[in-house]
Amino acid sequence: MTAKNSKTPRESYTIMNEIVLPNDTNTLGNLMGGRLLHWMDICAAISAQKHSNNIVVTASVDSVSFKESIRLGDVVTLQAWVTRAFNTSMEVFIEVYAQNIPKGEMIRCNEAYYTFVALDSRNKPAPVPELKPETDEEQKKYEGALRRRQVRLILAGKMKPEDAVELKNLFV
Secondary structure, eight states, X not given: XXXXXXXXXXXXXXXXXXXXXXXXXXXXXXXXXXXXXXXXXXXXXXXXXXXXXXXXXXXXXXXXXXXXXXXXXXXXXXXXXXXEEOSSEEEEEEEEEEEETTTTEEEEEEEEEEEEEEEOTTSSBOOOOEEOOOSHHHHHXXXXXXXXXXXXXXXXXXXXXXXXXXXXXXXX
């Protein structure tokens, strides 16, 4: 049982399905990347809202991988969950699968990490509950989240590389 001010990743777990229609595709019949990013942002935001019980805004998107094409008529399944909560922000991991139902094929085609900030009623950053990972996979993503956060902050110019203790520990 978790404390009142903490949640498990399962409590933020979100599954969303979409079907790829002609208006979603490029001239090759593939899902446009921008449409997929739009769906990913929505699914990940729902997950962050479930965790924080607040409206959230996207702060960053990183490590987006377009591994396989998604075709016209495929059913796209997006799965997102919070991997770590900080003070007012949360990291959300999202996986994307494409399913060709007539062929009975399903492939994992994309993944990404999103960062969201929770907002209060005045649109100011709001504190979020801590996250209590339970499974080995949840623990692994939780531990890696601090390093990923430090990379984001360095790239955004909000942290000096010499202050990134977690990253330094990888090389010491």
